[in-house]
Amino acid sequence: MVGYIIRRLLYMIPMMAVISMVTFIIIQLPPGDFLTAMTARLASQSESIDPGVLAGLRERYGLDQPWVVQYWKWISGIVLRGDFGQSFDWNKPVSELIWGRLNLTMVVSVTTLIFVWAVAFPIGIYSAVRQYSVGDYFATFLGFLGLAIPNFLLALVLMFVSAQYFGQSVGGLFSPDYINAAWSWGKFADLMSHMWIPIIVLGTGSTAALIRIMRANLLDELNKPYVDMARARGLGEIRLLLKYPVRVALNPFISTVGWVLPHLVSGAVVVSIVLSLPTTGPLLLSALFAQDMYLAGSFILLMSMLTLIGTLISDLLLAWLDPRIRNG
Numbered sequence: 001m002v003g004y005i006i007r008r009l010l011y012m013i014p015m016m017a018v019i020s021m022v023t024f025i026i027i028q029l030p031p032g033d034f035l036t037a038m039t040a041r042l043a044s045q046s047e048s049i050d051p052g053v054l055a056g057l058r059e060r061y062g063l064d065q066p067w068v069v070q071y072w073k074w075i076s077g078i079v080l081r082g083d084f085g086q087s088f089d090w091n092k093p094v095s096e097l098i099w100g101r102l103n104l105t106m107v108v109s110v111t112t113l114i115f116v117w118a119v120a121f122p123i124g125i126y127s128a129v130r131q132y133s134v135g136d137y138f139a140t141f142l143g144f145l146g147l148a149i150p151n152f153l154l155a156l157v158l159m160f161v162s163a164q165y166f167g168q169s170v171g172g173l174f175s176p177d178y179i180n181a182a183w184s185w186g187k188f189a190d191l192m193s194h195m196w197i198p199i200i201v202l203g204t205g206s207t208a209a210l211i212r213i214m215r216a217n218l219l220d221e222l223n224k225p226y227v228d229m230a231r232a233r234g235l236g237e238i239r240l241l242l243k244y245p246v247r248v249a250l251n252p253f254i255s256t257v258g259w260v261l262p263h264l265v266s267g268a269v270v271v272s273i274v275l276s277l278p279t280t281g282p283l284l285l286s287a288l289f290a291q292d293m294y295l296a297g298s299f300i301l302l303m304s305m306l307t308l309i310g311t312l313i314s315d316l317l318l319a320w321l322d323p324r325i326r327n328g
Contacts, residue, residue, distance in 0.1 A: 012312075016304065019304045088294070117253060143209075
């Protein structure tokens, strides 16, 4: 297992190099650059910028150099100094912008994952064990409903309910009084009171999908001979269920761990914009629109790296959980 982990980590090095290069090339594909986009934005507002100032900014940011030179400057700074470059649009270090929003993104994503597992796991087991019961039909109905309703529409409905019936400020993760306040128990409690909307909105689709997957996988396992053999040996139903078929049917839950890490960076962009969440998703979108290449490139590079790490973690957990994978 140790050798397998080392090999996977060594494979990740050239893969990350290729991903970083492809990422930078893709960001360079749209015509123009950040200063071109800024000039067009100012022109739409009937404003202009002096050509000499524009040339000075282009030289300052290195935009007058070939993309190969710009790429090397960016990637060498990341590898040698941990410097992700300067955001043109925000005029701040990229690392400061990323880490400033990553904490809240992590809180939302991890809490949503716990909510998804806590709801989908027992309902999926119940639907499989009580197949075609009233509860199974009800869970199936809720599952299809959760998959059919767009997240942004559900966000708007919950925001209306929260404001109309609970008198709570909608949008964001904090009340206006706590947005710029220092961390305290009051601010933490205010955060928790605002968390239920993004958790439900972001977790509904995943919960519905995992309920269906858990039900289908468990139904397939319950009809296999090893379950009948364990039952014939006198093993109790609950212990039998949790020890054998549920353990195998958990594979889709474990495999989703690999999606969590890149989701910490990308977030649900549309939902975050609708709910005005101070997460990384809207920042990535604005960087792409503004052609802020160092900020956008760093986001995409970070998502790629976390995808590889998350996939490795999922593979290791699956090998530990399922002997068929470990011994295959």
